[in-house]
Amino acid sequence: MIYRSLLILSFIAVNGLILFGISQTLSFLNTGADRSGMLHIGIKNKQAYTPSVKWKDTTNPGRPIEKQTMYEIQKDYINSWYVRNVAYKEYDSLGVFDFYTENARDNILKTLVFNQSQNIKISSTTLSHNLFLDFYSADGQLVIFEDRNLKSYKQITQQQELKAEVFDTENYKIAMLLEDGFWRIRHMVRQKSSQDTSTINTSPYIKKDKIYINDKSFKIKGINYYPKDSPWDMFGDNFNTKIIQKDFEIIKNAGLNTVRIFVPYEDFGKENVKSEMLSKLLQVMDLAEDKQLKVVVTLFDFYGNYAVEDWTFTHKHVEQITNQLKNHSALLMWDLKNEPDLDFESRNKTTVMAWLKEIGKQVKAVDSLHPITIGWSSINAAKNLEDIVDVVSFHYYEDIKDFNEKYKLLEDMHKPKVLQEFGMSSYHGLWAPFGNSEDDQAQYHKSFQQLINSNQLNFMSWTLYDFDEVPTKVVGRLPWRKNKQKHFGFIDQEGKKKPSFQYIK
Numbered sequence: 001m002i003y004r005s006l007l008i009l010s011f012i013a014v015n016g017l018i019l020f021g022i023s024q025t026l027s028f029l030n031t032g033a034d035r036s037g038m039l040h041i042g043i044k045n046k047q048a049y050t051p052s053v054k055w056k057d058t059t060n061p062g063r064p065i066e067k068q069t070m071y072e073i074q075k076d077y078i079n080s081w082y083v084r085n086v087a088y089k090e091y092d093s094l095g096v097f098d099f100y101t102e103n104a105r106d107n108i109l110k111t112l113v114f115n116q117s118q119n120i121k122i123s124s125t126t127l128s129h130n131l132f133l134d135f136y137s138a139d140g141q142l143v144i145f146e147d148r149n150l151k152s153y154k155q156i157t158q159q160q161e162l163k164a165e166v167f168d169t170e171n172y173k174i175a176m177l178l179e180d181g182f183w184r185i186r187h188m189v190r191q192k193s194s195q196d197t198s199t200i201n202t203s204p205y206i207k208k209d210k211i212y213i214n215d216k217s218f219k220i221k222g223i224n225y226y227p228k229d230s231p232w233d234m235f236g237d238n239f240n241t242k243i244i245q246k247d248f249e250i251i252k253n254a255g256l257n258t259v260r261i262f263v264p265y266e267d268f269g270k271e272n273v274k275s276e277m278l279s280k281l282l283q284v285m286d287l288a289e290d291k292q293l294k295v296v297v298t299l300f301d302f303y304g305n306y307a308v309e310d311w312t313f314t315h316k317h318v319e320q321i322t323n324q325l326k327n328h329s330a331l332l333m334w335d336l337k338n339e340p341d342l343d344f345e346s347r348n349k350t351t352v353m354a355w356l357k358e359i360g361k362q363v364k365a366v367d368s369l370h371p372i373t374i375g376w377s378s379i380n381a382a383k384n385l386e387d388i389v390d391v392v393s394f395h396y397y398e399d400i401k402d403f404n405e406k407y408k409l410l411e412d413m414h415k416p417k418v419l420q421e422f423g424m425s426s427y428h429g430l431w432a433p434f435g436n437s438e439d440d441q442a443q444y445h446k447s448f449q450q451l452i453n454s455n456q457l458n459f460m461s462w463t464l465y466d467f468d469e470v471p472t473k474v475v476g477r478l479p480w481r482k483n484k485q486k487h488f489g490f491i492d493q494e495g496k497k498k499p500s501f502q503y504i505k
Helices: 002-029 067-090 102-117 241-253 275-290 308-325 340-347 349-366 400-410 438-454 479-485 499-503
Strands: 052-057 120-136 142-158 161-179 182-191 210-213 216-218 221-224 258-264 294-301 331-338 372-376 392-396 417-422 458-461
Touching (some): 052 067, 052 308, 067 102, 067 161, 102 120, 102 182, 120 308, 142 182, 142 349, 161 349, 258 275, 258 458, 275 294, 275 308, 294 308, 294 349, 308 349, 331 340, 340 349, 340 372, 349 372, 372 417, 392 400, 400 438, 438 499
Parallel strands (some): 052 120, 221 258, 221 458, 258 294, 294 331, 331 372, 372 392, 392 417
Antiparallel strands (some): 120 142, 142 161, 161 182, 210 216
16 A cells, blocks of 8 residues: 555656646746737836927928827837937847847947947936927838937946046937837937027026015025924825914014925925825915915925936926926025935935036026025035026034134125025933023024124024924934934924024024
């Protein structure tokens, strides 16, 4: 019986192994057989590249071009740029075979071989495309068009050392063929650029080193604002217009005229800005207008990528928000990014600065009237990108005794200057036994207002309220940092005005 049992079990095991082997062989033979994966393997399903694309002219004297065909041409054309950018950065030519015909890809492959031999890498992205149709064949197999004033950015590195960065405006003439159901580049010829050199109107708000509204000098006397119960999450589930309206009334009655608010990049939907978030943002702007307050809108908070590959996503974010608010009478200026200099070391200073330049251009392209600024974390950092900003903004949390001496660094910058954040925590407890008291905080603000007046500075203090909770993503998990951050307000957690409130302006 034992022998019989062993024989039967062996028979079952052998047959099981045979069946398993057959199934694995069939599975291997069917790998890649899915139609959706057979072509264009260089492109991921997730949209990875979203530059601005506009058809300026689609008139064809012969066969009219269908909207669906235009969409397919546009999609494959933009993907051709994407795979070329990836190829030059990663030495990966896989996607090039999907979007370029044999003749067209020859130059790309030769360039890849040369770049790899010299250890040259190019990180690049296109930012906007303006397409003009020249010819669409009667059989629907050939299309010729121009891409005028194509804006692009490149970082060229060799041996991991940055050799050059280039913002460029180019013109191309492109011929594409329909092959296997996909449009492929047949010819792409760069033409002499006809870049529009007309000067963009910076803003009627700025004259020399002052801000003007309706031809009257305007001094910013403001505050950075979050509701008491939803700090760093103003537009989240606890969004409440009644609370914000009441807070804006407090700010107005205190003699202030401006609030600074923050747009969290991910919470707003990144490149696909959520309509409900835009609605909340517009409601805040309306509440500010009702109280005759101006608003500084910080476009990017909790964003820290800056990579060239991510630029088209941030463009979409900027375009949607600026288009919604650019005509709102409460808008004072755009703050491109909160404290970007803190990312210089971790994200590469050159990349961060290039991104800021490009975002500044994108904002100006949509809204040429309102000034732009950057919320630098220190006076030293505020010297960066002077030619990009209309208003110089900086934060100061260092010793108040050193302010006048350090501020001299900005004396040669003949633009309006804003002390955009400053303040003192009144936390005095277990995690800071020798911390500052509420009276110390009041004396600090009294002294700082004297410095502000003597230097004729615009200012926005930090912040209206003390907070019960501070998110970990703001200052980390260390309790002495969290507790300190909770007590910068002019009004305590119970809603009572602290001694510093009398020096809020």
